[in-house]
Amino acid sequence: MTDSSIPTFGSSQHLDDEWVYGQLCRQFTLSGEGSPHRFLKRYFGECSSSLEAQMRVVIESECFGSRKMVAETATFQSYFQHFVHEEGVRWRTATPDLYTVGRCYNEKGTVARGRPAVDGLRDCAECTKEQFTTQGIITWTRAHNLPGVRACWRHATKLRARFDFDQLPLPDPTSTQTSEAATEIELWFANVSRETLHDDSGSRRYARVLRRSVESYRWTAQLIAKGIVASYPPAILFPMDLTPRSLTAGYRSMLSKNRSIGDTRLLILLGHCEDRTSQLINGERFSEASWGAWRKAALAEGATPPRLDAWVEADRLEPFQPSLT
């Protein structure tokens, strides 16, 4: 802080899985300052509207604890460490900004456009209500704000998003709207992302997948598309225009729409589908048991759930049941 005589408001109290940005927002609320700009200027000597710059100053001020402690417990460092530090990867070297804001870089190593990680500030309405009821404090949690995560891993509902990050808002605990159920793939992805965040085993399995896959995602897409086509008789696929060409195009489209999250999303996905990928590469047909994972993969590739459901019905397969553990 710029003025050592400024007392703590008490917001340095660390909450479970709280993002450092959440701590900043709570601090702002307790300060009573009407303007985030004035608040940042006054307490941190920083008036930049860039979230990265703000976070940098806040962490360097050590008002929420030592830099190391904050980086480990209140940023996305432990998540990204699974993907970086590997030579030969065409990702930019990890930076504090990457850790604190959760913004990803695309495969070309350039920073993605958009504000913080194009998905905005995300919270689960149910979690927020729960926080309010049990603790009286609401904040932003890391698990909800990981790149590409759009579902709550606990409540299996879609996350809410807002983009006014420069206003240092806190989630709204009063919403009476019923939360929409998340899709299986969203839920699965949220779970895997959270596990990755809390996985401090030092595993590099995501990094291995990264090295192999980022370079060749288009090739992988083609393989996936070919695999799907090979698994289903033309009578089902062709009326829906599901050809290797159209599937690959859809895959690319998905990546270009989510440039900031595409890589990470894909990497985790592929990390879990590693076996399936090798099956594809070997030109194996899908077994019934591998259907669930493939369904997720296909959904992630842009195939719509109704289409997949139609396939499930046609083949009398059991719908995929995601595991919350």
Added chain:
Amino acid sequence: MMYQTENVAKLHRGNPLIEALPAPILDRIELAKSLSRGPRTTLKTLMEDPPKLRVHNLVALKTLFLAKPECLDIAEAMDLALREFYVPKNPMSPEGQAYRYGLAANGGSEPQEFADTELGCMFVVGESGMGKTTTIRIALQRYPQVIRHSAYMEIELPITQVVWLSVEAPTGGSTVTLQHSILEALDKALGLTGTKYAHAPKSTKSLERDKLTSLVVQLLRTYAVGLIHIDDVQSFCGSTAGKKALRRFLVRLTNLVQVPIILAGTPESLDFFAGSFEVARRACSLGAFELERPEGPEDPIFDALVKYLFTFHLVETPLTVDAHTLRVLYELSKGVTSVLRTLHVEAQKIALRAAKAGPAKLELRHYKEAHELLLTLHGQLDELDGTATKLGSKRRK
């Protein structure tokens, strides 16, 4: 940080904001002792100086204060209000945390709404010099002004609690200035030297006014302010706009922050309550107290006051308290506490100067001479003649 474990009411247990306060004084005599003030240095020590030098020691008697029954009532009411209003703000409860973050209005439990005719205030009225400010400030000083919590029952609790703030109503009755006074008092309590809260813009534009109020409201929540004392509220009664503005501000403050406010003022401040003490009594939900002027020399309170004062003297031969002395002293002071104390100190000054090197003897004429010296007060004191001492029945015009 030490928390009280004994003499804590059941409803207050587990609330660090209350347990950090000194235990309530349950015995009225003990309370009177804790509120009354004598000289800090023993009289025996002060008497060791020769009379001419002893004159300088008389300053020690200027802080003399005898807590009257009304003072005890005020202190008790303040203590009750302080603890009562801390109950829902327990930071160990979700409601208490929601209060800190100003979330109660948005979700969860709604704050208690005070009706427009009712204020979450306590009102203390009395003639100037009757000890309103002294009573309230001494009662407030029983509590530490700032308590810094770090952990409670092994749970992290980094909260700074400001137990009370005392401000003077600004001349001219501007609520913007009043809010700045509150911020200044907060700065002072917290010992802020650099970036201060009181640096908020002093604009009268409605948007800035609202921002200022929001700042004040949030900081009162953030620092869990327990009591606010606003002195000399008669400053607001000069204009209808001033009265309305203060009323609006107080209603807003008590509704949003739920902090008990102690208003203190002279009988002129009754204008704030349509000129009636009875209305004030009804309007102030936490009570209205009147520091009455003794009705005459026979009033037992006056008698006690004089006897208390006369136990503190720096002369070899003090004055004996009898009916005649009481009558003269009442005539001179009109029963106004601060005037009586000043007369007592000034009379001793005269006696000590007259004594030169020999033993000093205090006589009634010294009080009369001292009274003559208080020229500026004569007009004011004369005005008190013939006015009722009880505001409930009649007000001084």
